Amino acid sequence: MSGAGRALALPLARYRFTAQLEADLPLPVFAGPLLRSVFGAALHHVACTTGQTRCSACPLWRSCPYPAVFETPPRPTQFEQQFSQVPNPYVIEPPLAGEGDGMLCAGGPLVWHMVLAGEPTLTRLDLIVHAWRRALRQGLGELRVPGRLLSVERLDPDGGAPLPVLAGDGSRVIAHESRLWLPLPAVDADESATPTLEATLHLTTPLRLQHQGQALGPEQLDARTLLSQMLRRTNLMLDLHLGVRPAPFDAPALLAAVLPVLSERRALRWQDAPRYSARQRREMNLGGVVGRWTINAPAHALAPLLPWLHLGQWLHLGKNATMGLGAYRLETSTTNALLSKTV
Missing domain, CATH: 3.30.70.1900 (Alpha-Beta Plaits)
Known part of the structure; x- marks a missing residue:
């Protein structure tokens, strides 16, 4: 060669979320659907202003941050084929995927990752963190086990030290410009x-x-x-x-x-x-x-x-x-x- x-300098970043649980949480074999479900419900609650039951029928469908992040509306692309469903600008990476049923004990850490893609999504990081806080307060799993968010960090793909995203007292989100060089x-x-x-x-x-x-x-x-x-x-x-x-x-x-x-x-x-x-x-x-x-x-x-x-x-x-x-x-x-x- x-x-x-x-x-390419891509607006893309991976974040590590760490929470503390207030009771034991039975964790399924693959916790991705569980985390996605509670995140989506919380994001909808904090972002929706019209109360419509179907986002696609809402007049704010193409401007509301909830569908922009969680259920991206289809739009024209550069390709000849057009799509009725398009990929969303995030990936939730759950803990313990594929390692069998487990129990996370009260007081222990629950750690997962989230990849955010695109400038509009990265600029909504504060809203996304707020939604995760609400999801934890509402509780996880069938037992609705509550928890609280301890930290959010942006990970360095080269293995360097992660950058804190939350202020020391957790009061605000610290923005970091992120570019993935490819x-x-x-x-x-x-x-x-x-x-x-x-x-x-x-x-x-x-x-x-x-x-x-x-x-x-x-x-x-x-x-x-x-x-x-x-x-x-x-x-x-x-x-x-x-x-x-x-x-x-x-x-x-x-x-x-x-x-x-x-x-x-x-x-x-x-x-x-x-x-x-x-x-x-x-x-x-x-x-x-x-x-x-x-x-x-x-x-x-x-x-x-x-x-x-x-x-x-x-x-x-x-x-x-x-x-x-x-x-x-x-x-x-x-x-x-x-x-x-x-x-």
Whole structure:
């Protein structure tokens, strides 16, 4: 490779929330739906000014901060295909995902993370923190276990010290300008001189990729499905929330270059992620695959995909990403050259 090309400065940040519980809290196998539910209810309460039962029927639908954050209204994109549902500008990363049923004891810390994407969402951080405070006061789980927010910190993707978001007395939110720097590597034109690169996704929460509405198991998945759905979600997030237009890559061209020369190794298994849907009044299973997925290809074909795979560690992959599904850690042979920085 001939070194780095241009870089994208993306308005994207990950925050760590720490709360203290006033009683024991039974935590489900996957707590993403629980946290998303209480956050959404609290955000709606603090943001809604009209009391409409359906946001889409409200005259403030496209200006209210609640749908802007929690249920993004569809709007035109740069793509020929338009979408009736679009991704939201946040991801909740719950604690203990995939580690089995657990009990968080009274007085102990409850720690989760939240990724916020886009300038409008980042500027609403104070409202988001306020909503989490209300959610904790109202209580979590069937027992409505109350708690209080102790701290919020913005995490450094390079492993540096986190920055406090709450003032020392917790009275106000401290704003930090956040940029995730994503270098876009340039590759030598001489394909014969480029080495083989390897990228491994360590899937830590169930990855739920679907075909015709059906979740795909380990035997049904392939690299084409993984990469095409990753690029599709990335493109929509860049367009709708991260302010990147036109698209910084040609998805069909990237796939055409890498798929014929790609090999893969997979050590995947299915993991259930049950949840109760209050809207549908029934138990649902949001399971998907976890484990290790490794892709090998010549550098000239794989390197252009690595920045978007790296970005996926913030955006997550697949269905129900906002609940924390589709989380992974990326390991590559060129990790040091591709790591992003914040300012």
